[in-house]
Amino acid sequence: MRRIFPQIEQLRIELAFGDTRGLPPSPQVHTLYPAAAAFFRFACPYADCDGDFDLTDVVVALAKGGVLTSRGQLFCDGTRRDRLPGHAACSIRLDYRLTSG
Numbered sequence: 001m002r003r004i005f006p007q008i009e010q011l012r013i014e015l016a017f018g019d020t021r022g023l024p025p026s027p028q029v030h031t032l033y034p035a036a037a038a039f040f041r042f043a044c045p046y047a048d049c050d051g052d053f054d055l056t057d058v059v060v061a062l063a064k065g066g067v068l069t070s071r072g073q074l075f076c077d078g079t080r081r082d083r084l085p086g087h088a089a090c091s092i093r094l095d096y097r098l099t100s101g
């Protein structure tokens, strides 16, 4: 990550989830350091879902723009294998907030 984003010393990634069909999973906080691999995919919090959220573009935009925070929403496009066919689309909402320092 240092090689790709030399201006970022630490990156805090806050993930909150929203699900219109039930209680959403717990929020997550990840702190990444330059020594860590530049890997910004986070698995969907539902264990039976095959989806993930790719924040790579968001991190790249943050680094290039020289801004300190970035927030937005993504929706999971994965499939829940424990659900009935036809109702298996996950579509959980992710509210992300990235803070660099």
Ligand SMILES: [Zn+2]
Binding pocket: 044, 045, 046, 049, 050, 051, 052, 076, 077, 078, 079, 090, 091, 092
């Ligand atoms: Zn999912």
